[in-house]
Amino acid sequence: MIETKNVNFYYGSFHAIKNVNMKMKSNSAIALIGPSGCGKSTFLRLFNRMNDEIPGAKLEGECWINGKDIYTKHTQVDMLRKNVGMVFQKPNPFPKSIFENVAYGLKVNGIKDRAFITKKVEESLTAAALWDEVKYKLNKSAFELSGGQQQRLCIARALAVSPSILLMDEPASALDPISTAKIEELIHVLKQQYTIVIVTHNMQQAARVSDKTAFFMYGELVEYSDTKKMFLAPEKEETQNYITGRFG
Amino acid sequence: MMQTKKIQEQIAFTVFRLLGFLVLGVLLWILGFIVYNGISVISWEFIFSAPTDGMTGGGIFPAIVGTFYLIIGSTLFAFPLGIMSAIYTVEYTKNNWLTKCIRIMTNNLASIPSIVFGLFGMTLFVNTLGFGDSIIAGSLTLGLLILPVVIRTTEEALKAVPKTYRLGSTALGANKIQTIKRVVLPTAFPNIITGLILSIGRVSGETAPILFTVAAYFLPKLPHSIFDQVMALPYHLYVLATSGTDIEAARPIAYGTALVLIFIVLLMNSLAVIIKKRFEKNK
Ligand SMILES: Nc1ncnc2c1ncn2[C@@H]1O[C@H](COP(=O)(O)OP(=O)(O)O)[C@@H](O)[C@H]1O
Ligand SMILES: [Mg+2]
Numbered sequence: 001m002i003e004t005k006n007v008n009f010y011y012g013s014f015h016a017i018k019n020v021n022m023k024m025k026s027n028s029a030i031a032l033i034g035p036s037g038c039g040k041s042t043f044l045r046l047f048n049r050m051n052d053e054i055p056g057a058k059l060e061g062e063c064w065i066n067g068k069d070i071y072t073k074h075t076q077v078d079m080l081r082k083n084v085g086m087v088f089q090k091p092n093p094f095p096k097s098i099f100e101n102v103a104y105g106l107k108v109n110g111i112k113d114r115a116f117i118t119k120k121v122e123e124s125l126t127a128a129a130l131w132d133e134v135k136y137k138l139n140k141s142a143f144e145l146s147g148g149q150q151q152r153l154c155i156a157r158a159l160a161v162s163p164s165i166l167l168m169d170e171p172a173s174a175l176d177p178i179s180t181a182k183i184e185e186l187i188h189v190l191k192q193q194y195t196i197v198i199v200t201h202n203m204q205q206a207a208r209v210s211d212k213t214a215f216f217m218y219g220e221l222v223e224y225s226d227t228k229k230m231f232l233a234p235e236k237e238e239t240q241n242y243i244t245g246r247f248g
Numbered sequence: 249m250m251q252t253k254k255i256q257e258q259i260a261f262t263v264f265r266l267l268g269f270l271v272l273g274v275l276l277w278i279l280g281f282i283v284y285n286g287i288s289v290i291s292w293e294f295i296f297s298a299p300t301d302g303m304t305g306g307g308i309f310p311a312i313v314g315t316f317y318l319i320i321g322s323t324l325f326a327f328p329l330g331i332m333s334a335i336y337t338v339e340y341t342k343n344n345w346l347t348k349c350i351r352i353m354t355n356n357l358a359s360i361p362s363i364v365f366g367l368f369g370m371t372l373f374v375n376t377l378g379f380g381d382s383i384i385a386g387s388l389t390l391g392l393l394i395l396p397v398v399i400r401t402t403e404e405a406l407k408a409v410p411k412t413y414r415l416g417s418t419a420l421g422a423n424k425i426q427t428i429k430r431v432v433l434p435t436a437f438p439n440i441i442t443g444l445i446l447s448i449g450r451v452s453g454e455t456a457p458i459l460f461t462v463a464a465y466f467l468p469k470l471p472h473s474i475f476d477q478v479m480a481l482p483y484h485l486y487v488l489a490t491s492g493t494d495i496e497a498a499r500p501i502a503y504g505t506a507l508v509l510i511f512i513v514l515l516m517n518s519l520a521v522i523i524k525k526r527f528e529k530n531k
Pocket of ligand 1: 038041054
């Protein structure tokens with residue numbers, strides 16, 4: 001369960017997230033939609049504290065994950081990031097072998113047991129629906145894979161450290177339609193075990209993969225409800241306009 | 249209109265190509281000149297024995313060994329130091345005063361004449377620290393000389409590593425040091441090697457910095473420790489060409505020495521290129 005309480009976020013004097021209160025249930029997929037620049041990525045990065053490093057950025061309010069405030073002095077950010085994985089807009093595998101990419105998170109978290117790592121790599125690649133395509137070339141460079149395969153590799157890489165939440169920032173926007181479909185299928189399966197928060201600019205995609213949808217505009221959460229309801233009968237006029245493509 | 253444009257392009261192309269050939273020609277000419285004049289003295293004996301007969305006979309083995317020691321010594325000093333300071337300026341602090349100082353210093357250090365490094369090395373390492381004329385004093389002096397190059401190329405190499413790699417690593421729970429060690433440095437390594445190539449060329453060829461810090465005029469035995477003096481190829485070449493007992497008689501040996509020096513530089517460079525290729529294959 002993810003919860004934000006009166007969250008405000010600033011880049012210097014720019015008010016990027018405005019007083020957002022939101023609850024996201026575990027083992028479900030939540031889509032964040034809205035015009036570009038409305039703060040979706042900023043909001044997403046709050047949950048694995050990837051905004052921490054941005055100079056001049058400031059957070060007000062609270063973010064809770066599974067009953068814990070993740071912005072206390074005692075929060076172990078590396079542990080948080082193990083629990084909250086992230087998949088980026090453009091596939092960003094490391095210039096290493098397929099195996100080493102998936103094993104990376106385990107190794108930086110201090111795991112040395114070869115047998116365990118090997119097992120985890122296979123499990124993660126299987127969970128990311130990539131195992132059959134790469135099982136004979138685990139030692140090949142990740143750059144030999146296609147874009148879609150690279151993105152699934154990045155998903156496997158995130159899964160390897162056993163997170164409970166996956167943050168995805170427009171994970172399919174750099175991919176062709178077939179690869180996109182594969183990623184969406186994957187999200188369908190994964191959301192039974194993981195909480196998935198996905199940013200997308202693609203309405204159909206939000207409608208297809210998510211259980212709940214949140215619509216943001218100018219840093220404000222305009223509407224947040226069940227995806228079906230959101231797309232069939234939105235409450236706010238702005239939502240209606242955005243969904244039907246009348247602006248944005 | 250189209251026609252003139254095309255002709256202009258043709259002319260430009262031809263000019264550039266001719267210039268390219270000219271440069272290549274000059275290089276080949278120099279190389280050919282040295283090979284032509286030096287090849288006759290090259291033999292196992294020339295490479296593996298010490299100079300004799302007032303340096304008009306014998307070989308250049310002590311100078312070869314000396315140059316190797318200086319290459320290794322200065323690299324061992326300048327590389328860890330240079331790489332670490334580049335990591336500091338690029339990865340840890342973007343624009344604080346220390347970073348700015350390092351940047352200004354490296355830019356200025358790079359343009360100081362090498363003889364000044366020689367004087368500085370003599371004052372600091374030879375006299376003040378009391379190393380005397382020695383491999384260590386020479387290596388440290390040469391190390392200082394190449395430090396700016398190492399810092400520069402390492403900085404560029406680190407900056408060329410995509411930011412998305414760092415983000416990907418951070419998002420998996422890696423801290424900064426882990427990210428640098430496991431992702432950034434390995435990715436930047438081939439380009440850091442370029443710095444190695446450049447500085448090896450520099451170290452093997454410089455005479456001024458070793459003149460007062462390590463180079464022996466004539467020392468037909470090998471060093472026993474890093475506090476011994478050694479002969480070195482560029483200085484030996486200088487001695488042979490200007491101040492031997494019989495300069496005319498030593499002339500072929502001078503060309504032979506030049507040939508060996510060039511060969512060593514080429515050898516080191518190819519070694520570096522091979523290492524670079526090795527690493528790039530794993531990407
Ligand atoms: N690092 C940053 N520094 C300053 N402003 C930023 C930074 N990142 C994003 N912004 C600004 O914050 C707003 C929200 O950005 P973002 O969260 O990336 O929007 P979205 O993902 O919805 O397109 C935009 O106006 C953007 O210009
Ligand atoms: Mg975005």
